[in-house]
Amino acid sequence: AQSVTQPDIHITVSEGASLELRCNYSYGATPYLFWYVQSPGQGLQLLLKYFSGDTLVQGIKGFEAEFKRSQSSFNLRKPSVHWSDAAEYFCAVGFSGGYQKVTFGIGTKLQVIP
């Protein structure tokens, strides 16, 4: 069965600093990978996705993520964090073949300090 691990439950960064959120997955074939962001009291918003092609994908709000097959990872990065990036971030994995039963990680809560 597929699984997703987000090893960091909570991360604090200073505004303007770089950010990397880790995500590892367990699945036999090439997965479909997603990052979502959730602001307090809101639903999840898709930041970016990977399912084929270039392993470095660009998303909204200045985020990017890199798929590394050898490490089974799909880490999310941003070069300079803004206070408005404070939120919870979820990595998710699905597999091909009709409907995807997408599996979500437990999330990483990002705190941004001045």
Add this chain to the structure above:
Amino acid sequence: NAGVTQTPKFQVLKTGQSMTLQCAQDMNHEYMSWYRQDPGMGLRLIHYSVGAGITDQGEVPNGYNVSRSTTEDFPLRLLSAAPSQTSVYFCASSYISEYGYTFGSGTRLTVV
């Protein structure tokens, strides 16, 4: 605004009561899903649908029922509410799974 609409936003139920959480989308998406979100557990799939008249169970289906009579609507029914069903419920839809989901804003349910 196009998107996924969930109602109600908040609900308190007594143990044993039943209710229906509503979900509607206006993007003509075939795929729709219900998730529950609990602290420290991420999102867990309850039920999903790949089109009108077609539904299937997800990871945690017990105590919940769904139907899909139209492309737009995908209601979730709690048959006999239990405190363990206290959670935040999200409905999501997608055109093609690989494109990712559009989520509703959620329903916060408390069962006392």
